[in-house]
Amino acid sequence: MSSAPQHPAPFVPQIRLYQNWLRETRGLSFADYDALWRWSTSDLDAFWQSIWDYFELQSPTPHSAVLERNVMPGARWFPGAQINYVRQVLRHVQPAHAAGMPAVISRNEQGLKRELSWPQLQQQVAALALHLRAQGVGKGDRVAAYLPNIPEAMIAFLACASLGAVWSICAPDMGTHAVLDRFKQIEPKVLIAVDGVHYAGKDIGRREVLQELRAGLPSVQHVVLVPNLNTSIKIADTADYTSVTSQNNAETAAFEPEWLPFDHPLWIVYSSGTTGLPKPIVHGHGGMVMVALQLKALHNDIGCSYEPNSWGERYHWYSSTGWVMWNAQVSGLLGGTTCVIFDGSPGGSKEKPDWSVLWRFAAETGVTSFGSGAAFYANCMKAGVELAACGDLSHIRGLGSTGSPLSAEVQQWGSEQFAKLGHPDIWWNNLSGGTDFAGAFIGGNRDLPLVPGIMQCRQLGAAVEAWNEQGQPVMDEVGELVCTQPIPSMPLYLWGDTDGKRYLSSYFEMYPAGHGRQPGGGDGAAVMGPVWRHGDWIKLQTEGGCIIYGRSDATINRHGLRMGTSEIYSAVEAIPEVLDSMVVDLEYLGKDSYMPLFVALRPGVALDDTLRGRINAAIRSALSPRFVPDDIFAVAEIPRTLSGKKQELPIKKLLLGQPLAKVVNKDAMANPGCLGWYEAFAREHLAKAETAV
Numbered sequence: 001m002s003s004a005p006q007h008p009a010p011f012v013p014q015i016r017l018y019q020n021w022l023r024e025t026r027g028l029s030f031a032d033y034d035a036l037w038r039w040s041t042s043d044l045d046a047f048w049q050s051i052w053d054y055f056e057l058q059s060p061t062p063h064s065a066v067l068e069r070n071v072m073p074g075a076r077w078f079p080g081a082q083i084n085y086v087r088q089v090l091r092h093v094q095p096a097h098a099a100g101m102p103a104v105i106s107r108n109e110q111g112l113k114r115e116l117s118w119p120q121l122q123q124q125v126a127a128l129a130l131h132l133r134a135q136g137v138g139k140g141d142r143v144a145a146y147l148p149n150i151p152e153a154m155i156a157f158l159a160c161a162s163l164g165a166v167w168s169i170c171a172p173d174m175g176t177h178a179v180l181d182r183f184k185q186i187e188p189k190v191l192i193a194v195d196g197v198h199y200a201g202k203d204i205g206r207r208e209v210l211q212e213l214r215a216g217l218p219s220v221q222h223v224v225l226v227p228n229l230n231t232s233i234k235i236a237d238t239a240d241y242t243s244v245t246s247q248n249n250a251e252t253a254a255f256e257p258e259w260l261p262f263d264h265p266l267w268i269v270y271s272s273g274t275t276g277l278p279k280p281i282v283h284g285h286g287g288m289v290m291v292a293l294q295l296k297a298l299h300n301d302i303g304c305s306y307e308p309n310s311w312g313e314r315y316h317w318y319s320s321t322g323w324v325m326w327n328a329q330v331s332g333l334l335g336g337t338t339c340v341i342f343d344g345s346p347g348g349s350k351e352k353p354d355w356s357v358l359w360r361f362a363a364e365t366g367v368t369s370f371g372s373g374a375a376f377y378a379n380c381m382k383a384g385v386e387l388a389a390c391g392d393l394s395h396i397r398g399l400g401s402t403g404s405p406l407s408a409e410v411q412q413w414g415s416e417q418f419a420k421l422g423h424p425d426i427w428w429n430n431l432s433g434g435t436d437f438a439g440a441f442i443g444g445n446r447d448l449p450l451v452p453g454i455m456q457c458r459q460l461g462a463a464v465e466a467w468n469e470q471g472q473p474v475m476d477e478v479g480e481l482v483c484t485q486p487i488p489s490m491p492l493y494l495w496g497d498t499d500g501k502r503y504l505s506s507y508f509e510m511y512p513a514g515h516g517r518q519p520g521g522g523d524g525a526a527v528m529g530p531v532w533r534h535g536d537w538i539k540l541q542t543e544g545g546c547i548i549y550g551r552s553d554a555t556i557n558r559h560g561l562r563m564g565t566s567e568i569y570s571a572v573e574a575i576p577e578v579l580d581s582m583v584v585d586l587e588y589l590g591k592d593s594y595m596p597l598f599v600a601l602r603p604g605v606a607l608d609d610t611l612r613g614r615i616n617a618a619i620r621s622a623l624s625p626r627f628v629p630d631d632i633f634a635v636a637e638i639p640r641t642l643s644g645k646k647q648e649l650p651i652k653k654l655l656l657g658q659p660l661a662k663v664v665n666k667d668a669m670a671n672p673g674c675l676g677w678y679e680a681f682a683r684e685h686l687a688k689a690e691t692a693v
Contacts, residue, residue, distance in 0.1 A: 012309055013446040014297040021054055033448060033457060034544055041463035041485055048290065048461065048488065055293045059083055060259055072532055073503055075486035082259040083286045085266055086162040092336035093118040099306035102338050104151045105365050109198055109344035116151050126255035127247040128159035135222045137190055139164035144188035146179060146213065148172050148197045149321050149343045152226045152241060154330055156192045161266055162257035168268040171322030172197045173642065176212045178667030182270050185280050186495050187219035196229030201349035203229055262286030268495055269324055271435045279506060280495035283438050287488035291439045292331035299443040299459055300429055301398055302369050304336035316340040317371035317400060318358055323643040324435040340365050346376055355383040356390050363391025371400025373644045378410045382579055387417040394421060402431040403644050405548045405566040408453030409574050430455045432548045434534065439489045441481065442546045454545040461487060466540045471511060478539045480552055482511060483532040507532050556585045556595065556627060565648060571622035572615055577605045580638040583629060584652040597629035600638055607634035637674040654682045
């Protein structure tokens, strides 16, 4: 078992170390965080150059500018510089190994325990990269992966990126059609796939899916098989991953990643809409290195494992490989952090529910920074998990949450649990960002006050504002989340979007040219544009805190009063009998809207008049009588995506009469089996609506 990290004292937050460095090397001092943030979003050249220098990024050639073109889209960062994501990772091999810090610690449901040292990581990355190069893989070629959250996925990504090939991954819990919808668009040259997975207590073979993927991807010239479920069974016409990565000779020892232009494509991730194929989003090496480093260190407060001001950092964020948080987990390696990963179900199985799995895993492996989706913490609270019974969690000094808004009640529950462990000041790092730019707009700052239910601050370098319907910035009001300045990790382009129209329509259609303000300008500054519209409702508080109210396209608008769905969920799901909920507001031309609420209840609980009355009273008290639903229905499950997001908009479209096949991709869902009930409900509802006309 890995020994728990030792805690240094006193510990200085990473963002304070950065501010000390700014004062010592740049002569810059700021009265408060707001002043620091305003500098970072108005003097983009100075801020992003400081990130380059602070993290000592290296290039064999100088850059001629920091930001050559300040436009969105099309901003060009650090022209002339060369970089490689993998070079930044491997620079930590010798010092981290000398300090006795592993690169990766992994566990799975079956209890398999593995540690990967930094030299082992380097050797296996080199061996696989040389194998891929021998198959003709080079700069710009796409390598597709169908792998779970295991060390092999990290190694394969780094091997691919080291050559300048473009990486793309899908999780094995995704069905054939969902995977092909993604990979067909990018025409991969190589497929790296697993033979199966073990999840929620069951073996799930993937050999047949692998054959279907090979048949559906004629561009694939070579397949590497990772034996994860049954190591004794071979598949014809595939290279064995274990044999390939065991090569350790002079050639692997001499291997070095390619130097690449700053904006060379790194990976392709996917953002699914409710219709059409998923958007294949291309991010670059340089942008991802810079944004990931500043996010992990300055806002997530995750340091380098072997440096003096370190807690022997062990960073865990529970994620499937189909969620961009997997990319965020891997990026811990950029800063010399030990990545701690878990492959399996966080809640046990249907037969044996157990929401203490990840906590016991964190206790065993000495995790210092623990992250997961907000729904995970809510499930732990509902299940009555007692962290004191999960082992020694004293080394956890930060809790991360994202994916959906974390309610104040759930955050208070978690803080109370840690207080019982003798850690009354546990820090919550609640993030809001997106796959689209593989980063965060809103997040944490260990030096700022912590208020349950409120995110601490806007991220450095992220010129986030809340805009009203007139496109004007507002404070202490709910508005559209926009970003008025470019960020290095914004997409280079969407794959196959040769004229850029899909990119523009995805993020810049609402606020085209003529919106926004010049850097450092006030409300009266000259306009520019276009402006990035993210699709979330946000309230920016005068004191600096931020509240996300859910997706702006699923907002409730009742009798002229607008409300984010997350506020309704916070009120409803505080009721112990309610495990999950979803609300949709159906608006009909010339008619009153109809707003049903769907609730998933604890086993054995019936939705009777008493419970209905309590739910309505909770909404009336917490929000307004305007948001009391027209009807409440008990359901087995709330439909969610693979990354845990509630499928509000697809269900809304279904209830408005659109066919199920056009509004949702079942293969991209975590629980597609629940859709039959909603489809039947939609037919019944529409029939009643027609009769009432």
